Amino acid sequence: MALHYDEIVRGSLAKQVADLIRAAILEGRLQVDERLPTEEELARRFGISRPTVREALKVLAAQNLIRSRRGPAGGTFVTRPDLDAAARTITDAATLLVGMGRFEIDEIVAARGQTEALCCRLAARNRTDEDLDAMAQELSLQQDETLNDEDFCASDVRFHRAVVQATGNGPLQFIMHAMIESFIPITNMLIYRHHERRRTIGAHQKIRAAIAERDEDTAAALMQHHVEGMRAVLDQALAHRRPEKPGGETI
Amino acid sequence: MALHYDEIVRGSLAKQVADLIRAAILEGRLQVDERLPTEEELARRFGISRPTVREALKVLAAQNLIRSRRGPAGGTFVTRPDLDAAARTITDAATLLVGMGRFEIDEIVAARGQTEALCCRLAARNRTDEDLDAMAQELSLQQDETLNDEDFCASDVRFHRAVVQATGNGPLQFIMHAMIESFIPITNMLIYRHHERRRTIGAHQKIRAAIAERDEDTAAALMQHHVEGMRAVLDQALAHRRPEKPGGETI
DNA sequence: TTTTTATATTTGTCAAACCTTTTGCGTTTT
């Protein structure tokens, strides 16, 4: 009687149901925007209770696979895969890893320098005038001396995103989203005094100019130098900052 | 009386609670492996019912932020950010987008060609002997003529991952994981007849040799050519394959 | 001392109801 006792129960009922519905969506048995049965009906069909069904649906909703609305025309619907939502998901995952110190600063800087340099090359090839305008808009914003640090950093992020956007490559934009959104905030935490800003803006301007001229090599070299140039000042800044354990009221 | 009407209610109670706990974890107010109060206690503190608390916890569990165990020493614990779990998350998100046809084949091939070529450069710089061994192991596996298509594809994926691994860069490995795991299955769906296999193996061998010699340029060029060479055969294969709507029993 | 048993604790599940939002229809009013 040496049968396999695994696979008989793969976890909680909610997990099993979530897996079943997820599989149905991924395999196309549930079309986009199709409406699932009501929670009560699902509970009846799976032979479980409604709270358990709801736990399963919450998991799927957290993965951006379904959405729910109330009312007679409401219900649970299969969500069209959304680039922004997916990007947010991976950004959150990456941000968590970075925030918890799973990566070395050197690694992050190197990865950003290399991948963004690559994006510069492709941007120089494929950029449109609109892409250049988007970069120019952030550059003019960054000129504003009265901008506070937070807004300056946000504009910096948008500039780097504009470069990625200019590549015109969806999959690349997708993964670079995680790179930029999750790694830049760490690198931008303490720097940006006034003369730092001037240097950053100068680098951005030269990068944009090279992309405008479709000069791949120059654009890539500039970007890599720009990103990796932040390492020294970053090391110095982080050395001063000992993260004390926050004692705020917890849950 | 022109006040802002947003922010009054940000969503369901479960979502609000999930956001609160998530913020507590991300801000470090809840340490890794720290135990949260029991579900009953959380319900009391937030002034909501236990099923609602459970819905919130399920969302966080789906995001790999917490885990739960039963029993006296059980409870809900903050999960240490896990590279594999995070990689699986972003791979799932990317796979969904690819599977739903949100990206063009050309885009995918171009993105893979460029990024993997970049990885080849870094691999040539930083590879260890263990990395070369890992590639060699897959190569010898791929020589086996009796290997079925599924196993051959799996080995192919592992070879590409070995190249990424050889870069020694954690953040890069993280995002390339999504690239390789989610995009390769699509590209590998219909090809790999015998003479295709020989060509693939030959390319792999040359790539590994170039990485072994620390010849960046050659390795990168070989990889890019290898990946982008699949475009023609892929276009042809996909032209024959009209995805009919599966009529299997739905939920 | 080792093994077994009991017990307390905590998550997992269930059942039945009530609340809130949304929609659509029917009525009333203009």
Added chain:
DNA sequence: AAAACGCAAAAGGTTTGACAAATATAAAAA
């Protein structure tokens, strides 16, 4: 006839209270 209003039904959102299952710890028995 058209617009405004109001009501009722449908569906998700929430509550209450209970029971089931797992599991670590302590107690009891061998």
